[in-house]
Amino acid sequence: GAGVSQSPSNKVTEKGKDVELRCDPISGHTALYWYRQSLGQGLEFLIYFQGNSAPDKSGLPSDRFSAERTGGSVSTLTIQRTQQEDSAVYLCASSTSPSPWGYTFGSGTRLTVV
């Protein structure tokens, strides 16, 4: 597609429920990243996929968080047993690798855990 597409754009869930966030990167971009941004804060790295290599999961805050990337394209970030502190905007980005044009971010999914 023309840009990075994320869905849903907003998600309100009850504490303890599982959620799935989807990211559809730019076609041809081999690298895909998930970041989390709390209100008024910077971007916290979560996970990085590069081609067929094993993902860099070093940023995942707990074992409740997991992500997969199927067929080198679409990625799903799953949060199990959501907690209120999981509330944030989850941003997906993709890029070529290497990339002199930086990352292209999606519009994000705003997750609210009530």
Next chain:
Amino acid sequence: GQQVMQIPQYQHVQEGEDFTTYCNSSTTLSNIQWYKQRPGGHPVFLIQLVKSGEVKKQKRLTFQFGEAKKNSSLHITATQTTDVGTYFCAGQGGSRLTFGEGTQLTVNP
């Protein structure tokens, strides 16, 4: 792990004044990138600096990469209301970017 510090956290200026934000990394970087995030929006890539001492300009914006490749700055000359937003630096030391906390710029008309 790699840390990227950015100052100031907030900056309020009158339209027409200049603005500078500074970025400092705990480790030597292979490159540094700058992004702008408008209120309610997502980060948008502005530029990448790769070479030691590199200076790049985009109209009223001037970006510098330090000689040691550990610090960088973004300077905006004669700010306009369209410059409002949060400016993030992001350092690449390995396979992915580490973002600074950002500088939120407000411009009073």
